[in-house]
Amino acid sequence: MRIRPLLALPISLALSGSVYASSYSLSISADTTRFDYAETDSAGQLLDTEKNSFGDIAGFTLSLDPAYSGFYLTTSYSSGETDYVGGTNLDPTYGSFRTTTDNTIVDYSAGFKSIIPLDRYGEVEMPFKIGLGYREWSRDIRSRLDVLGYEEIYDWGYFDIGLGLHFPLSPVSSLGIDASYRKAFNAQMRENLYGSTFDLNNVYGYKITVPLEVALSESVNLFFHYHYEYWNIGASNTVGGYYEPDSETKNQTLSAGLRFWF
Numbered sequence: 528m529r530i531r532p533l534l535a536l537p538i539s540l541a542l543s544g545s546v547y548a549s550s551y552s553l554s555i556s557a558d559t560t561r562f563d564y565a566e567t568d569s570a571g572q573l574l575d576t577e578k579n580s581f582g583d584i585a586g587f588t589l590s591l592d593p594a595y596s597g598f599y600l601t602t603s604y605s606s607g608e609t610d611y612v613g614g615t616n617l618d619p620t621y622g623s624f625r626t627t628t629d630n631t632i633v634d635y636s637a638g639f640k641s642i643i644p645l646d647r648y649g650e651v652e653m654p655f656k657i658g659l660g661y662r663e664w665s666r667d668i669r670s671r672l673d674v675l676g677y678e679e680i681y682d683w684g685y686f687d688i689g690l691g692l693h694f695p696l697s698p699v700s701s702l703g704i705d706a707s708y709r710k711a712f713n714a715q716m717r718e719n720l721y722g723s724t725f726d727l728n729n730v731y732g733y734k735i736t737v738p739l740e741v742a743l744s745e746s747v748n749l750f751f752h753y754h755y756e757y758w759n760i761g762a763s764n765t766v767g768g769y770y771e772p773d774s775e776t777k778n779q780t781l782s783a784g785l786r787f788w789f
Contacts, residue, residue, distance in 0.1 A: 652694075739752075
């Protein structure tokens, strides 16, 4: 959706605006993510965690979105460091081993999106989307002099369905909330210490986004997004006497970018 420029006459609008002069928009943003990842055993006790501060992991997102209804495409990439706290095979006690992890995260999604007008509530609109996605997280745990590090790669496809609520703040600004549910398929974790691949069970999650958008001109919007992304990762099968335990991600991302209408 599209909001009108700063000097335009007052008009009705929704989250990204309500008057469309274009059929699609291309957006690009700079992102930073704060990790909150934890693995637990069957009793719920911590095995290891990955945490960091905003600014330690940075990246970008590119999105192609319809103004009314049509296909959408989004890709994101980020990388950076987290603080690893865990254990080793010799001492699995949580906190007995600390190091730094190098992370790379990529995510692709595509599908169909439609904007549903809620005329009885003024210029409020409700975006709906349904699509497919793919997520990959490379987790490279650094070695120390006394402990050998290794890399784990988590990846899965996922079904994605979401709804939003978008409303105007002024003729040039807007606010909203979007929520989507994700159910993964073909979820795996590969590691290079023993060369094993684990099948992950019951992987699902959701993502909540709060976008604020301001029109700078007829064809350019400035936006700021807050994202909260949750994934539940169930324990895997056993391979060679080892398994991948239950884990959760509760990551937050801040984004700032520009949207170009064409």
